[in-house]
Amino acid sequence: MTQPLLPIIPLRREDLPVDTVELARYMVGKYVVHDVPEGRMSGRIVETxxxxxxxxxxYAFVGRRPYNAAMFLARGHAHVRLTYGVSYMFNMSSEAExxxxxxxxxxxxxxxxLALMEARRPGVSLRDLARGPGRLSTALGIGLAFDGVDLCAGRGLWIGKIEAEDIPVAVTKRIGLSREMHELLRFYVPGSPFVSGPRKLLMQPTSASI
Structure with missing residues:
Protein backbone atom coordinates (compact mmCIF):
# COMPACT_ATOMS: atom_id res chain seq x y z
CA MET A 1 0.00 0.00 0.00
CA THR A 2 1.39 3.41 -1.01
CA GLN A 3 2.01 5.77 1.90
CA PRO A 4 0.06 9.04 1.48
CA LEU A 5 2.22 12.07 0.91
CA LEU A 6 2.65 14.66 3.64
CA PRO A 7 0.39 17.72 3.14
CA ILE A 8 3.26 20.02 2.21
CA ILE A 9 2.19 23.30 0.61
CA PRO A 10 4.69 25.10 -1.67
CA LEU A 11 6.03 28.35 -0.25
CA ARG A 12 5.40 31.45 -2.34
CA ARG A 13 8.09 34.06 -2.78
CA GLU A 14 5.92 36.56 -0.94
CA ASP A 15 5.92 34.21 2.06
CA LEU A 16 9.67 34.63 2.44
CA PRO A 17 11.07 37.50 4.55
CA VAL A 18 13.21 39.93 2.53
CA ASP A 19 16.05 39.74 5.03
CA THR A 20 18.69 37.05 5.20
CA VAL A 21 18.74 36.54 8.96
CA GLU A 22 14.95 36.56 9.24
CA LEU A 23 14.70 34.13 6.33
CA ALA A 24 17.20 31.74 7.92
CA ARG A 25 15.07 31.70 11.08
CA TYR A 26 11.83 31.39 9.11
CA MET A 27 12.99 28.35 7.13
CA VAL A 28 13.61 26.23 10.23
CA GLY A 29 10.66 23.86 10.47
CA LYS A 30 9.82 24.19 6.78
CA TYR A 31 10.42 21.43 4.22
CA VAL A 32 12.72 20.63 1.33
CA VAL A 33 11.06 18.41 -1.26
CA HIS A 34 12.64 16.70 -4.26
CA ASP A 35 10.22 14.99 -6.61
CA VAL A 36 12.02 12.49 -8.84
CA PRO A 37 10.70 9.83 -11.26
CA GLU A 38 11.10 7.17 -8.56
CA GLY A 39 9.03 9.10 -6.03
CA ARG A 40 9.26 11.90 -3.50
CA MET A 41 12.03 12.70 -1.06
CA SER A 42 11.37 15.26 1.65
CA GLY A 43 12.62 16.38 5.03
CA ARG A 44 11.88 18.93 7.70
CA ILE A 45 14.57 21.62 7.83
CA VAL A 46 16.10 21.51 11.30
CA GLU A 47 19.15 23.73 10.77
CA THR A 48 20.02 26.74 8.62
CA TYR A 59 30.03 33.31 -1.49
CA ALA A 60 28.54 36.65 -2.63
CA PHE A 61 31.06 38.86 -0.81
CA VAL A 62 33.32 39.27 -3.86
CA GLY A 63 30.44 40.57 -5.97
CA ARG A 64 28.49 38.93 -8.75
CA ARG A 65 30.41 36.31 -10.71
CA PRO A 66 29.26 33.52 -13.03
CA TYR A 67 29.75 30.95 -10.28
CA ASN A 68 27.71 32.82 -7.64
CA ALA A 69 25.11 34.56 -9.84
CA ALA A 70 22.23 32.57 -8.30
CA MET A 71 22.84 34.32 -4.96
CA PHE A 72 21.88 37.60 -6.63
CA LEU A 73 18.51 36.30 -7.83
CA ALA A 74 15.32 37.17 -5.96
CA ARG A 75 14.96 35.29 -2.67
CA GLY A 76 13.93 31.66 -3.02
CA HIS A 77 16.33 30.46 -5.72
CA ALA A 78 18.78 27.62 -5.21
CA HIS A 79 22.51 28.20 -5.22
CA VAL A 80 24.52 24.98 -5.33
CA ARG A 81 28.28 25.08 -4.94
CA LEU A 82 30.93 22.36 -4.90
CA THR A 83 33.15 22.79 -1.84
CA TYR A 84 36.66 21.33 -1.55
CA GLY A 85 35.93 19.31 -4.67
CA VAL A 86 33.92 16.86 -2.58
CA SER A 87 30.60 18.15 -1.22
CA TYR A 88 27.75 20.14 -2.73
CA MET A 89 26.39 22.93 -0.55
CA PHE A 90 22.68 23.68 -1.00
CA ASN A 91 21.98 27.37 -0.43
CA MET A 92 19.07 29.69 -1.17
CA SER A 93 19.16 33.33 -2.26
CA SER A 94 17.73 35.52 0.45
CA GLU A 95 17.37 39.15 -0.57
CA ALA A 96 15.84 41.28 -3.33
CA GLU A 97 16.92 40.78 -6.95
CA LEU A 114 13.94 7.21 2.88
CA ALA A 115 14.84 4.29 0.61
CA LEU A 116 15.81 6.72 -2.16
CA MET A 117 18.01 8.70 0.24
CA GLU A 118 19.56 5.56 1.71
CA ALA A 119 20.44 4.36 -1.80
CA ARG A 120 22.50 7.54 -2.19
CA ARG A 121 24.07 7.22 1.26
CA PRO A 122 24.19 3.47 1.95
CA GLY A 123 25.12 2.06 5.34
CA VAL A 124 24.45 5.16 7.45
CA SER A 125 21.92 5.62 10.23
CA LEU A 126 18.72 7.61 9.79
CA ARG A 127 20.15 10.27 12.11
CA ASP A 128 23.20 10.76 9.91
CA LEU A 129 21.42 10.49 6.57
CA ALA A 130 21.17 14.27 6.05
CA ARG A 131 22.82 15.69 9.18
CA GLY A 132 25.23 18.22 7.69
CA PRO A 133 25.13 20.20 4.44
CA GLY A 134 27.17 17.81 2.31
CA ARG A 135 25.19 14.80 3.50
CA LEU A 136 21.92 16.62 2.90
CA SER A 137 22.76 17.36 -0.73
CA THR A 138 23.94 13.81 -1.37
CA ALA A 139 20.87 12.23 0.23
CA LEU A 140 18.48 14.43 -1.77
CA GLY A 141 20.41 14.09 -5.03
CA ILE A 142 21.22 17.81 -5.29
CA GLY A 143 24.10 18.80 -7.56
CA LEU A 144 25.22 21.67 -9.79
CA ALA A 145 22.32 21.11 -12.20
CA PHE A 146 20.04 22.69 -9.58
CA ASP A 147 21.96 25.96 -9.32
CA GLY A 148 19.52 28.79 -10.06
CA VAL A 149 16.37 26.66 -9.75
CA ASP A 150 13.29 28.49 -8.47
CA LEU A 151 12.49 26.76 -5.17
CA CYS A 152 9.09 28.48 -5.05
CA ALA A 153 7.87 26.78 -8.24
CA GLY A 154 6.39 23.80 -6.37
CA ARG A 155 7.88 21.17 -8.67
CA GLY A 156 11.13 19.25 -8.96
CA LEU A 157 13.22 20.63 -6.11
CA TRP A 158 11.13 22.97 -3.97
CA ILE A 159 10.42 24.30 -0.50
CA GLY A 160 7.16 24.10 1.44
CA LYS A 161 5.34 24.17 4.74
CA ILE A 162 2.66 22.29 6.63
CA GLU A 163 -0.10 24.51 7.94
CA ALA A 164 -0.61 24.98 11.69
CA GLU A 165 2.81 23.59 12.66
CA ASP A 166 4.56 25.33 15.54
CA ILE A 167 8.26 24.50 15.56
CA PRO A 168 10.59 25.99 18.22
CA VAL A 169 13.72 27.71 16.91
CA ALA A 170 16.99 28.53 18.65
CA VAL A 171 20.10 30.34 17.46
CA THR A 172 23.79 29.81 18.14
CA LYS A 173 27.25 30.44 16.70
CA ARG A 174 28.23 29.30 13.24
CA ILE A 175 30.67 26.43 12.76
CA GLY A 176 33.20 25.34 10.18
CA LEU A 177 34.45 28.85 9.40
CA SER A 178 37.85 30.48 9.88
CA ARG A 179 36.37 33.92 10.73
CA GLU A 180 33.15 35.56 11.88
CA MET A 181 32.27 32.40 13.80
CA HIS A 182 31.06 34.40 16.80
CA GLU A 183 28.00 35.67 14.95
CA LEU A 184 24.68 34.19 16.09
CA LEU A 185 23.56 33.20 12.62
CA ARG A 186 22.94 29.43 12.87
CA PHE A 187 19.31 28.56 13.53
CA TYR A 188 18.07 25.12 14.54
CA VAL A 189 15.36 23.05 16.20
CA PRO A 190 16.45 22.62 19.83
CA GLY A 191 16.63 19.01 20.91
CA SER A 192 16.57 17.61 17.39
CA PRO A 193 19.02 14.71 16.94
CA PHE A 194 19.32 15.63 13.26
CA VAL A 195 21.13 18.94 13.89
CA SER A 196 24.79 18.90 12.83
CA GLY A 197 27.91 19.88 14.72
CA PRO A 198 29.19 19.36 18.28
CA ARG A 199 26.48 19.05 20.92
CA LYS A 200 28.36 21.41 23.26
CA LEU A 201 27.74 24.34 20.92
CA LEU A 202 24.00 23.86 21.37
CA MET A 203 23.96 23.80 25.15
CA GLN A 204 23.30 27.51 25.77
CA PRO A 205 21.49 28.89 22.75
CA THR A 206 19.70 32.18 22.48
CA SER A 207 16.12 31.06 21.84
CA ALA A 208 13.89 32.65 19.23
CA SER A 209 10.30 31.72 18.51
CA ILE A 210 8.95 31.38 14.98
Missing amino acids: EAYPVGDSTS GTGAGILFRAIEPLEG
Missing part, protein backbone atom coordinates in the same frame (compact mmCIF):
# COMPACT_ATOMS: atom_id res chain seq x y z
CA GLU A 49 22.84 29.26 8.54
CA ALA A 50 22.64 32.90 7.43
CA TYR A 51 25.20 34.61 5.19
CA PRO A 52 23.89 38.20 5.15
CA VAL A 53 24.91 41.16 3.01
CA GLY A 54 28.50 42.20 3.79
CA ASP A 55 29.46 38.91 5.43
CA SER A 56 33.08 38.21 4.44
CA THR A 57 32.45 34.44 4.56
CA SER A 58 29.59 34.63 2.06
CA GLY A 98 20.46 42.08 -7.45
CA THR A 99 21.53 41.84 -3.79
CA GLY A 100 23.90 38.97 -3.07
CA ALA A 101 23.23 36.98 0.10
CA GLY A 102 21.96 33.57 1.07
CA ILE A 103 21.17 30.93 3.62
CA LEU A 104 22.71 27.48 3.82
CA PHE A 105 20.52 24.46 4.48
CA ARG A 106 22.61 22.56 7.01
CA ALA A 107 20.42 19.63 8.02
CA ILE A 108 17.00 18.04 7.59
CA GLU A 109 15.01 15.38 9.40
CA PRO A 110 14.36 12.83 6.61
CA LEU A 111 10.66 12.01 6.31
CA GLU A 112 9.70 10.77 2.85
CA GLY A 113 11.59 8.70 0.32
Whole structure:
Protein backbone atom coordinates (compact mmCIF):
# COMPACT_ATOMS: atom_id res chain seq x y z
CA MET A 1 0.00 0.00 0.00
CA THR A 2 1.39 3.41 -1.01
CA GLN A 3 2.01 5.77 1.90
CA PRO A 4 0.06 9.04 1.48
CA LEU A 5 2.22 12.07 0.91
CA LEU A 6 2.65 14.66 3.64
CA PRO A 7 0.39 17.72 3.14
CA ILE A 8 3.26 20.02 2.21
CA ILE A 9 2.19 23.30 0.61
CA PRO A 10 4.69 25.10 -1.67
CA LEU A 11 6.03 28.35 -0.25
CA ARG A 12 5.40 31.45 -2.34
CA ARG A 13 8.09 34.06 -2.78
CA GLU A 14 5.92 36.56 -0.94
CA ASP A 15 5.92 34.21 2.06
CA LEU A 16 9.67 34.63 2.44
CA PRO A 17 11.07 37.50 4.55
CA VAL A 18 13.21 39.93 2.53
CA ASP A 19 16.05 39.74 5.03
CA THR A 20 18.69 37.05 5.20
CA VAL A 21 18.74 36.54 8.96
CA GLU A 22 14.95 36.56 9.24
CA LEU A 23 14.70 34.13 6.33
CA ALA A 24 17.20 31.74 7.92
CA ARG A 25 15.07 31.70 11.08
CA TYR A 26 11.83 31.39 9.11
CA MET A 27 12.99 28.35 7.13
CA VAL A 28 13.61 26.23 10.23
CA GLY A 29 10.66 23.86 10.47
CA LYS A 30 9.82 24.19 6.78
CA TYR A 31 10.42 21.43 4.22
CA VAL A 32 12.72 20.63 1.33
CA VAL A 33 11.06 18.41 -1.26
CA HIS A 34 12.64 16.70 -4.26
CA ASP A 35 10.22 14.99 -6.61
CA VAL A 36 12.02 12.49 -8.84
CA PRO A 37 10.70 9.83 -11.26
CA GLU A 38 11.10 7.17 -8.56
CA GLY A 39 9.03 9.10 -6.03
CA ARG A 40 9.26 11.90 -3.50
CA MET A 41 12.03 12.70 -1.06
CA SER A 42 11.37 15.26 1.65
CA GLY A 43 12.62 16.38 5.03
CA ARG A 44 11.88 18.93 7.70
CA ILE A 45 14.57 21.62 7.83
CA VAL A 46 16.10 21.51 11.30
CA GLU A 47 19.15 23.73 10.77
CA THR A 48 20.02 26.74 8.62
CA GLU A 49 22.84 29.26 8.54
CA ALA A 50 22.64 32.90 7.43
CA TYR A 51 25.20 34.61 5.19
CA PRO A 52 23.89 38.20 5.15
CA VAL A 53 24.91 41.16 3.01
CA GLY A 54 28.50 42.20 3.79
CA ASP A 55 29.46 38.91 5.43
CA SER A 56 33.08 38.21 4.44
CA THR A 57 32.45 34.44 4.56
CA SER A 58 29.59 34.63 2.06
CA TYR A 59 30.03 33.31 -1.49
CA ALA A 60 28.54 36.65 -2.63
CA PHE A 61 31.06 38.86 -0.81
CA VAL A 62 33.32 39.27 -3.86
CA GLY A 63 30.44 40.57 -5.97
CA ARG A 64 28.49 38.93 -8.75
CA ARG A 65 30.41 36.31 -10.71
CA PRO A 66 29.26 33.52 -13.03
CA TYR A 67 29.75 30.95 -10.28
CA ASN A 68 27.71 32.82 -7.64
CA ALA A 69 25.11 34.56 -9.84
CA ALA A 70 22.23 32.57 -8.30
CA MET A 71 22.84 34.32 -4.96
CA PHE A 72 21.88 37.60 -6.63
CA LEU A 73 18.51 36.30 -7.83
CA ALA A 74 15.32 37.17 -5.96
CA ARG A 75 14.96 35.29 -2.67
CA GLY A 76 13.93 31.66 -3.02
CA HIS A 77 16.33 30.46 -5.72
CA ALA A 78 18.78 27.62 -5.21
CA HIS A 79 22.51 28.20 -5.22
CA VAL A 80 24.52 24.98 -5.33
CA ARG A 81 28.28 25.08 -4.94
CA LEU A 82 30.93 22.36 -4.90
CA THR A 83 33.15 22.79 -1.84
CA TYR A 84 36.66 21.33 -1.55
CA GLY A 85 35.93 19.31 -4.67
CA VAL A 86 33.92 16.86 -2.58
CA SER A 87 30.60 18.15 -1.22
CA TYR A 88 27.75 20.14 -2.73
CA MET A 89 26.39 22.93 -0.55
CA PHE A 90 22.68 23.68 -1.00
CA ASN A 91 21.98 27.37 -0.43
CA MET A 92 19.07 29.69 -1.17
CA SER A 93 19.16 33.33 -2.26
CA SER A 94 17.73 35.52 0.45
CA GLU A 95 17.37 39.15 -0.57
CA ALA A 96 15.84 41.28 -3.33
CA GLU A 97 16.92 40.78 -6.95
CA GLY A 98 20.46 42.08 -7.45
CA THR A 99 21.53 41.84 -3.79
CA GLY A 100 23.90 38.97 -3.07
CA ALA A 101 23.23 36.98 0.10
CA GLY A 102 21.96 33.57 1.07
CA ILE A 103 21.17 30.93 3.62
CA LEU A 104 22.71 27.48 3.82
CA PHE A 105 20.52 24.46 4.48
CA ARG A 106 22.61 22.56 7.01
CA ALA A 107 20.42 19.63 8.02
CA ILE A 108 17.00 18.04 7.59
CA GLU A 109 15.01 15.38 9.40
CA PRO A 110 14.36 12.83 6.61
CA LEU A 111 10.66 12.01 6.31
CA GLU A 112 9.70 10.77 2.85
CA GLY A 113 11.59 8.70 0.32
CA LEU A 114 13.94 7.21 2.88
CA ALA A 115 14.84 4.29 0.61
CA LEU A 116 15.81 6.72 -2.16
CA MET A 117 18.01 8.70 0.24
CA GLU A 118 19.56 5.56 1.71
CA ALA A 119 20.44 4.36 -1.80
CA ARG A 120 22.50 7.54 -2.19
CA ARG A 121 24.07 7.22 1.26
CA PRO A 122 24.19 3.47 1.95
CA GLY A 123 25.12 2.06 5.34
CA VAL A 124 24.45 5.16 7.45
CA SER A 125 21.92 5.62 10.23
CA LEU A 126 18.72 7.61 9.79
CA ARG A 127 20.15 10.27 12.11
CA ASP A 128 23.20 10.76 9.91
CA LEU A 129 21.42 10.49 6.57
CA ALA A 130 21.17 14.27 6.05
CA ARG A 131 22.82 15.69 9.18
CA GLY A 132 25.23 18.22 7.69
CA PRO A 133 25.13 20.20 4.44
CA GLY A 134 27.17 17.81 2.31
CA ARG A 135 25.19 14.80 3.50
CA LEU A 136 21.92 16.62 2.90
CA SER A 137 22.76 17.36 -0.73
CA THR A 138 23.94 13.81 -1.37
CA ALA A 139 20.87 12.23 0.23
CA LEU A 140 18.48 14.43 -1.77
CA GLY A 141 20.41 14.09 -5.03
CA ILE A 142 21.22 17.81 -5.29
CA GLY A 143 24.10 18.80 -7.56
CA LEU A 144 25.22 21.67 -9.79
CA ALA A 145 22.32 21.11 -12.20
CA PHE A 146 20.04 22.69 -9.58
CA ASP A 147 21.96 25.96 -9.32
CA GLY A 148 19.52 28.79 -10.06
CA VAL A 149 16.37 26.66 -9.75
CA ASP A 150 13.29 28.49 -8.47
CA LEU A 151 12.49 26.76 -5.17
CA CYS A 152 9.09 28.48 -5.05
CA ALA A 153 7.87 26.78 -8.24
CA GLY A 154 6.39 23.80 -6.37
CA ARG A 155 7.88 21.17 -8.67
CA GLY A 156 11.13 19.25 -8.96
CA LEU A 157 13.22 20.63 -6.11
CA TRP A 158 11.13 22.97 -3.97
CA ILE A 159 10.42 24.30 -0.50
CA GLY A 160 7.16 24.10 1.44
CA LYS A 161 5.34 24.17 4.74
CA ILE A 162 2.66 22.29 6.63
CA GLU A 163 -0.10 24.51 7.94
CA ALA A 164 -0.61 24.98 11.69
CA GLU A 165 2.81 23.59 12.66
CA ASP A 166 4.56 25.33 15.54
CA ILE A 167 8.26 24.50 15.56
CA PRO A 168 10.59 25.99 18.22
CA VAL A 169 13.72 27.71 16.91
CA ALA A 170 16.99 28.53 18.65
CA VAL A 171 20.10 30.34 17.46
CA THR A 172 23.79 29.81 18.14
CA LYS A 173 27.25 30.44 16.70
CA ARG A 174 28.23 29.30 13.24
CA ILE A 175 30.67 26.43 12.76
CA GLY A 176 33.20 25.34 10.18
CA LEU A 177 34.45 28.85 9.40
CA SER A 178 37.85 30.48 9.88
CA ARG A 179 36.37 33.92 10.73
CA GLU A 180 33.15 35.56 11.88
CA MET A 181 32.27 32.40 13.80
CA HIS A 182 31.06 34.40 16.80
CA GLU A 183 28.00 35.67 14.95
CA LEU A 184 24.68 34.19 16.09
CA LEU A 185 23.56 33.20 12.62
CA ARG A 186 22.94 29.43 12.87
CA PHE A 187 19.31 28.56 13.53
CA TYR A 188 18.07 25.12 14.54
CA VAL A 189 15.36 23.05 16.20
CA PRO A 190 16.45 22.62 19.83
CA GLY A 191 16.63 19.01 20.91
CA SER A 192 16.57 17.61 17.39
CA PRO A 193 19.02 14.71 16.94
CA PHE A 194 19.32 15.63 13.26
CA VAL A 195 21.13 18.94 13.89
CA SER A 196 24.79 18.90 12.83
CA GLY A 197 27.91 19.88 14.72
CA PRO A 198 29.19 19.36 18.28
CA ARG A 199 26.48 19.05 20.92
CA LYS A 200 28.36 21.41 23.26
CA LEU A 201 27.74 24.34 20.92
CA LEU A 202 24.00 23.86 21.37
CA MET A 203 23.96 23.80 25.15
CA GLN A 204 23.30 27.51 25.77
CA PRO A 205 21.49 28.89 22.75
CA THR A 206 19.70 32.18 22.48
CA SER A 207 16.12 31.06 21.84
CA ALA A 208 13.89 32.65 19.23
CA SER A 209 10.30 31.72 18.51
CA ILE A 210 8.95 31.38 14.98
